[in-house]
Amino acid sequence: MRIGIDFGTSYSAAAAMVNGELTLIQFGDAYQFRTAVFFPEVVPNPDDFRLTPALEAQVDTLLLSMRREHPQVSEAQRCRDAIRVVRRQWMEEQTRVAAASIASFQDALFGEDAVEAYLVEGTGHLIESPKSMLGYRLDPPVRRIIVSIAAHILEHIRLTATRQLGVPVRGAVIGRPVEFRSSMGPAGGEQALELLREAATIAGFDEVSFLEEPAAAAMHYHMSLPERQLALIVDIGGGTTDVAYAELGGGLEPVIHHSWGLPKGGTDLDIGVSLHSFMPHLGKDVSPVPVHHFVEAASVHILPKQREFRRQNYRLVDEPFGSRLRSLQQLGATTRLNRLAERIKIELGAQARAGVDLAFIEKGLTIEVGQPDLLLAAEDFLQRLRRLLAQARDGMVEMPRSIFLTGGSSRSPLLQESVRASFPGVAVVAGDPSLGVVSGLAAASSRTARGCTGLCLSRKDQSAALARPLASVRGGISTAGNECPREE
Ligand SMILES: Nc1ncnc2c1ncn2[C@@H]1O[C@H](COP(=O)(O)OP(=O)(O)OP(=O)(O)O)[C@@H](O)[C@H]1O
Ligand SMILES: [Mg+2]
Missing domain, CATH: 1.10.340 (Endonuclease III; domain 1)
Known part of the structure; x- marks a missing residue:
């Protein structure tokens, strides 16, 4: 069974097509959970202390020096003291090992529970939004921890979906932003995909492909459009803002002409x-x-x-x-x-x-x-958003008939207004802010399962792609100008 996974910076969700019906996976009583994981501090249990041969050797060494330094103390007392010292050193070592290996803890909590536990317990480790770090230069130990955290989250999703769907889930189409947050330019994006693939494998997925998040949202919008039209998809999330220009609806195949990304979000x-x-x-x-x-x-x-x-x-x-x-x-x-x-x-x-x-x-x-403070605080993001939308507008041969707005940040009236102002006169359709992307990923996962491939985007040579007639490529999902699939 394959599912679609929206591994979001702020929230994650999963869904599958079951007998042609969209089935959203439930996490607790919601269809998404905060992308956060909490690992409690493992406090070593003093009762686990046993005198192994190695520890006995340490006790013997201590006893030798104690006999020299404290000849007046009884041998029984020296023995008790030596064991106490070795036991304390053992506890310190256990604590050190526990702190260094947070990623291997089994008692992880996810979502809001994770944040709650962290704030209430005041100990342990909370990792929020690991997606934000995938494209950063990471030292090997941090890299290991980030992969392990992402693997924990993906495994949580896989096991929850397996339980709910009643069949083993082994395949996934995972959403990816057009541009990952990165400290290394495009190399950061490549690293992010590599780490995500590694994490998915650890999480038990045998088969993984990636689909750009706005393309997934486009696919979802496509299914609701009886008439063919050019549309602009705008997904304003927690970490990234993604835009796609697409020809959708009318019972024909969806065609993504181009996509643009801004590695900034809510x-x-x-x-x-x-x-x-x-x-x-x-x-x-x-x-x-x-x-x-x-x-x-x-x-x-x-x-x-x-x-x-x-x-x-x-x-x-x-x-x-x-x-x-x-x-x-x-x-x-x-x-x-x-x-x-x-x-x-x-x-x-x-x-x-x-x-x-x-x-x-x-x-x-x-x-x-x-509100004026919010306006000032948001100024930098608003400017970047306007630039992104201007870039999209300049790259279009024809204005879209509608703008499909999704992503949690699209709830913000300030951002809605900014999108409207960039495309005066174009109808704005408010999609489900939280579930637009995952619904499209579920549709893509079922197409992939039927031997079709994911949606493809033409980004390298946009003007050439737009000049070309819309191409319908293999497998029922179309592309304009790129090889299909765009699976990294
Ligand atoms: N009413 C609201 N007004 C403004 N922002 C909101 C509102 N509700 C949620 N958000 C913001 O939406 C963001 C989360 O959106 P979403 O769930 O789409 O992100 P994501 O998919 O996890 O991130 P990304 O796609 O960038 O990886 C958060 O920054 C959150 O604060
Ligand atoms: Mg998102």
Whole structure:
């Protein structure tokens, strides 16, 4: 059985076509879960201590020196002391090993439960949005951890789908952004696919292919269109924003002409809110603390940046900023602050002002934020979004008849307005913000299962592709100008 998997920066979902019907996989009582995993701190159990031959040898060595140094102490007492020392060293070693191998823990929690457990327990490890890190330069140990985390999540999806569908799930079409978030340019995108493929194999998938997320959303929209039309798909997610220009509907095959990607999304708005509205209260721009410290603190999804922030010493920073920054260095505090930034962003979509209580930073510290603040915080993203849409508009031979808007961030009135303003007069169709992509991936997975291949996109030579007559390529899904499938 093959399923479609939307392995999102913020939320993940899965679905399959069962007897021609879209079947969404349920995670708890929802059709998606936050892409977060929590590994509890494994505290070694002192009762597991046994005197192995190696540990006995350590006790003997200690006894030898104790006999020399404390001849007045009885042999029974020296023996007890030596065992106590060896036992303590054993506990320390167990703790060290446990902390270093978080990715192998079996008691992982997923989604909101993961974040909750992390914030409530105040110990353990929370990894949110591992997708954001796939395209970054990673040291071998971090690379291993990220692959392992992604594998845990994909396995969670595979096993949940297997249970619900009642058949073993072994194949998947996994969504991919047009452009991954990357610190290495296009090489980052290649690495991201390599890591995802590796993770999927560890998770028990024998057969994996990738499909661009806006192409998947296009496929979903396609199925709802009785008449043939040119359409623009805009998927504004948590980590990336993807656009596809396609000819859809009318009972014919969908044709994707071109796609464009921006490796920014809703999580960048959260960072914007945090930097613009929260961080000045912790000393940004008003204390000598360099601005990059605040960026590192706000970048909750980039583990090396978080580590860097927690390593700083703020003892000599003037009050109240020194104490506030030290509070923010406590385990879970940056996650909490990021959650509040996301909440503010969402609330300001519906109301003029919103307040947050930062008691976990300092008792009595509250902040009020208004819509103009959100506008300023979002300015950089809005500019990039406008540029992306202008690029798409300039690349089209004909204006689309409709724009299909999906992705969680498409709920934002600010972003909806920005899309409308870039295409005046074009009808905007609001798709399901959360399920547009996964529904298309499910359709693609069933086509692949029937021997067809995934949707293909023509990106390398767009003008040539647009000049060509629309090509219907093998397997029932069409492409304009590329070889099919576009499977990396
Ligand atoms: N009402 C809302 N207003 C603004 N943003 C919202 C709203 N609801 C959800 N979001 C944002 O939507 C984003 C998640 O969207 P989505 O689930 O489409 O992302 P994703 O698929 O996980 O990410 P990606 O596709 O980029 O990998 C988050 O940044 C979240 O804060
Ligand atoms: Mg998405």
